[in-house]
Every structure is written in C-alpha cells, then in structure tokens.
Amino acid sequence: MFSDADAAALYDLLNPWEPESRPSDRFYDELVGAADSVLDIGCGTGAMLHWAREHGHTGRLTGLDPDRAALARARRRDDIEWVEGTAADAAWRAAFDLATMAGHAFQCLVTDDALRASLAAIRAALRVGGRFTFETRHPQARAWEDWNPSNARDLTDPAGRALRVWHRVESRAGDLVTFTGTTAEPGGRVLRVDRTTLRFLDVAALDAFLAGAGFGIEGRYGDWGGGPITGRSREIITVARRM
Ligand SMILES: C[S@@+](CC[C@H](N)C(=O)[O-])C[C@H]1O[C@@H](n2cnc3c(N)ncnc32)[C@H](O)[C@@H]1O
Structure with a gap:
C-alpha cells in the first residue's frame, strides 16, 4: 500500500x-x-x-x-x-x-x-x-529522454521504507508527453504507478x-x-x- x-x-x-x-x-x-x-x-x-x-x-x-x-x-x-x-x-x-x-x-x-x-x-x-x-x-531540451528506468532513484521515504522510483515515457504525440512514475520496493515489487501527461x-x-x-x-x-x-x-x- x-x-x-x-x-x-x-x-x-x-x-x-x-x-x-x-x-x-x-x-x-x-x-x-x-x-x-x-x-x-x-x-x-x-x-x-x-x-x-x-x-x-x-x-x-x-x-x-x-x-x-x-x-x-x-x-x-x-x-x-x-x-x-x-x-x-x-x-x-x-x-x-x-x-x-x-x-x-x-x-x-x-x-x-x-x-x-x-x-x-x-x-x-x-x-x-x-x-x-x-x-x-x-521542448528543444527533450527532458523526457531522461525519464526512463536507467535514472531510477533509491531512497528511504519519511515512513522509513526503502523505495526505488523511476519514470517511463509511454507516448509522445505532438507537444504532449505521457509518462508513468513507478514507486516500488528495492526488490522490484511495484507499490504504485502514477500516469501524467505534460505539454x-x-x-x-x-x-x-x-x-x-x-x-x-x-x-x-x-x-x-x-x-x-x-x-x-x-x-x-x-x-x-x-x-
Ligand atoms: C509538479 S507539481 C508542482 C508543485 C509545486 N508548485 C512545486 O513547485 O513543488 C504540479 C502541481 O500542479 C497541480 N495541477 C495539476 N493540474 C492542475 C491544474 N489544472 N491547475 C492547477 N494545478 C494543477 C498538481 O496537482 C500538482 O500539485
């Protein structure tokens, strides 16, 4: 949870x-x-x-x-x-x-x-x-190219849980980029996925x-x-x- x-x-x-x-x-x-x-x-x-x-x-x-x-x-x-x-x-x-x-x-x-x-x-x-x-x-800097699992971050959240968080781009259509943010345990068990679209x-x-x-x-x-x-x-x- x-x-x-x-x-x-x-x-x-x-x-x-x-x-x-x-x-x-x-x-x-x-x-x-x-x-x-x-x-x-x-x-x-x-x-x-x-x-x-x-x-x-x-x-x-x-x-x-x-x-x-x-x-x-x-x-x-x-x-x-x-x-x-x-x-x-x-x-x-x-x-x-x-x-x-x-x-x-x-x-x-x-x-x-x-x-x-x-x-x-x-x-x-x-x-x-x-x-x-x-x-x-x-848009010229193409920031979304950095939003991928190879840039995952490991951290400990305020509740003391060890976590791994990463992003993954799902689609790019015109000036819209849709990506997910995943929060997981360090072993890989996924706790949460949030989807965002930015212009x-x-x-x-x-x-x-x-x-x-x-x-x-x-x-x-x-x-x-x-x-x-x-x-x-x-x-x-x-x-x-x-x-
Ligand atoms: C990346 S966060 C930035 C939060 C804060 N301004 C900061 O600098 O840390 C983007 C925020 O925009 C809010 N948001 C999303 N759609 C919005 C809208 N249509 N109008 C106003 N805020 C919106 C989200 O709920 C979220 O809290």
Whole structure:
C-alpha cells in the first residue's frame, strides 16, 4: 500500500523547497518576498508558501491545487489560505499582486481549452499590472529522454521504507508527453504507478496563448540565472504582466 498521502510525502522528499541552494527556488522566493499578495497555482504540498511565511512574509498567501492529498500536507500550516481547485477554477477578482505556477505546474495544462480558461482565470485574479510567473520545460531540451528506468532513484521515504522510483515515457504525440512514475520496493515489487501527461509548448505557441489572454511579457529567461533563451536553454521562464 502506498497511499496518496504517502505519495505527497514522497514528493516533498524528492523536491525539497530550498531557496538558499536551488536557483529555481530562489528565483520564485525573491518574487514572492517582494509581493504583498501571492496566489500560488498548482501549489502542491505548499512548500513555497510555507517557506515564505516562515521567513517573514506578512501579506496574503493563497495556495490553489486540485490534489487533495497534496493540499492536506499544505494545510499543516493554517496561517495560509488553501483552496482546492484547478487554475481554471480560480474565482478571485483583482485580488493578487503575483500569481505563480512553480515546479513546471503550468505543463499540467494540456488542452487549448484548459490553457485559455486557466489564463483567463489567472488574469482576472490579478490586479492590473500584477505579474504571473511560471516556467515550462523548453521542448528543444527533450527532458523526457531522461525519464526512463536507467535514472531510477533509491531512497528511504519519511515512513522509513526503502523505495526505488523511476519514470517511463509511454507516448509522445505532438507537444504532449505521457509518462508513468513507478514507486516500488528495492526488490522490484511495484507499490504504485502514477500516469501524467505534460505539454511542452515552444516560445511562439506560449506567447500566442499569453497575448490572447491579455498578458504582456515583462521578463523571459532561459535559465535561473536570468540568461536569455538560446538554442541550448532547458527552460522557458516567463514573467508575464496583466495588461
Ligand atoms: C509538479 S507539481 C508542482 C508543485 C509545486 N508548485 C512545486 O513547485 O513543488 C504540479 C502541481 O500542479 C497541480 N495541477 C495539476 N493540474 C492542475 C491544474 N489544472 N491547475 C492547477 N494545478 C494543477 C498538481 O496537482 C500538482 O500539485
């Protein structure tokens, strides 16, 4: 048995929020620290907002995510508002200075309809001039090629179980990649398989969606140090502004 709660705890183990050592986390942490009110969409287990509150953020912090088990972990802090729902469900009006989708959560928006509905809701939730910041893996880097069992990781989970976790790509269709994440005992007995589809938009397609939703591009980076996008960039990092 490897429950949804176990999977959420494992997520935190595999993806600790560490702004002091991880440039991607620092990038978001600086933006969050400078904003009075923040809506973190696809907040997952809430680590980014937990860190911000713990490190002195006194403004409004709100996390939104459709995954109940992840939100249950997020709710361990009750001085932050946690809301269950998708980006498209966001019903706030001109309430936030900053909206974020960290940890490649933006790639979970896989259909054109989901992208349009999500961007419209995010825009409405922002004050005029508010920013929406997110990253998406650049398709040119073909990150999915690393998602295979030869990159399996062995670890001990928070409950003390020895585990082996790995990914396997099932299909690639256009800009969609579907893959499984398997959690197993070290001997190979499979405890759990999760299937995910992510969308890999290129810069032109991304910018068409953003412009169509009423966002302008304020900042665009190819790496977490603030460098421009080049032919070798692995990320498309965007700071969009509500027009
Ligand atoms: C890879 S996790 C990132 C979690 C967190 N932002 C981080 O940086 O660790 C992606 C998250 O996006 C959430 N998600 C999936 N579809 C979503 C949607 N349509 N709207 C908002 N969040 C979504 C998932 O439930 C998951 O918690």
